[in-house]
Amino acid sequence: MKSLHSLLFSLLIFISACQGPSVPTSVAVTSSSPDKAAAEAPIYTYEVVNTYPHDRTSFTQGLVFDNGIFYESAGLNAAHGGHSSLRKVELATGKVLKKIDVPEPYFAEGLALFGGKLFQLTWEDEKGFIYDAETFAAKGEFKYRGEGWGLTHDGKSLILSDGSHQLRFLDPETFQEQRRISIYDNNRRVEKLNELEYVKGEIFANIWQEDRIVRIDPKDGNILGWIDMRDLLKPEDENADTDVLNGIAYDAAQDRLFVTGKKWPKLFEIRLKKK
Numbered sequence: 518m519k520s521l522h523s524l525l526f527s528l529l530i531f532i533s534a535c536q537g538p539s540v541p542t543s544v545a546v547t548s549s550s551p552d553k554a555a556a557e558a559p560i561y562t563y564e565v566v567n568t569y570p571h572d573r574t575s576f577t578q579g580l581v582f583d584n585g586i587f588y589e590s591a592g593l594n595a596a597h598g599g600h601s602s603l604r605k606v607e608l609a610t611g612k613v614l615k616k617i618d619v620p621e622p623y624f625a626e627g628l629a630l631f632g633g634k635l636f637q638l639t640w641e642d643e644k645g646f647i648y649d650a651e652t653f654a655a656k657g658e659f660k661y662r663g664e665g666w667g668l669t670h671d672g673k674s675l676i677l678s679d680g681s682h683q684l685r686f687l688d689p690e691t692f693q694e695q696r697r698i699s700i701y702d703n704n705r706r707v708e709k710l711n712e713l714e715y716v717k718g719e720i721f722a723n724i725w726q727e728d729r730i731v732r733i734d735p736k737d738g739n740i741l742g743w744i745d746m747r748d749l750l751k752p753e754d755e756n757a758d759t760d761v762l763n764g765i766a767y768d769a770a771q772d773r774l775f776v777t778g779k780k781w782p783k784l785f786e787i788r789l790k791k792k
């Protein structure tokens with residue numbers, strides 16, 4: 518029969534395992550209100566405003582729009598049958614105006630443009646790259662804990678997703694974690710948060726392997742809405758390499774929202790409609 522001490526120790530281990538990855542004690546964690554979010558979050562659908570060409574060889578991981586140009590982080594590495602890159606892309610034609618390769622073995626992920634610099638995540642290497650947005654010249658590297666999936670910013674902090682139900686806010690100079698928010702829907706974690714975009718005070722996040730986007734309140738993680746993206750890419754535009762919906766970009770100057778997917782031949786400008 519186990520001693521009381523052994524039983525208590527086993528219970529502590531069990532509780533720790535259920536809580537998921539550890540969080541630095543100095544970092545504030547804010548969780549959404551599951552019941553409130555589930556009851557009130559509206560559902561949106563979309564209408565296509567414009568359709569543009571997109572390089573179907575690009576395994577889109579991060580997408581940013583600025584001053585008439587897209588910046589795109591394309592994933593894969595040799596181990597996954599491809600190669601990662603950073604691209605500057607023309608909207609009207611989908612033409613790649615500038616491209617640099619990300620060195621092996623890195624698998625590029627999310628991308629953010631902040632303060633004239635491009636910040637690019639990698640998947641499993643806990644390392645990010647910094648580039649000059651105009652020239653793509655290397656400006657440095659940064660570290661973070663865990664996986665890197667999506668990246669955006671709110672004008673003050675970089676916001677990182679890691680495939681879990683949490684989003685982390687990082688200082689853009691020191692890359693120290695400032696806080697994090699947890700996202701729940703109907704008492705369930707909203708996991709696989711992927712590509713991110715900051716849109717008019719909200720965080721839009723792709724859900725990996727799902728045809729929907731969640732709208733998140735950056736203050737507390739509450740769900741502000743869901744966007745049903747089913748049937749955006751038509752069957753006739755798909756081939757054996759076509760992958761999931763991923764890639765959100767917002768044009769603040771003209772209030773335009775763009776979405777695409779991994780190895781999609783098209784990029785769409787959409788307008789949201791409430792269901």
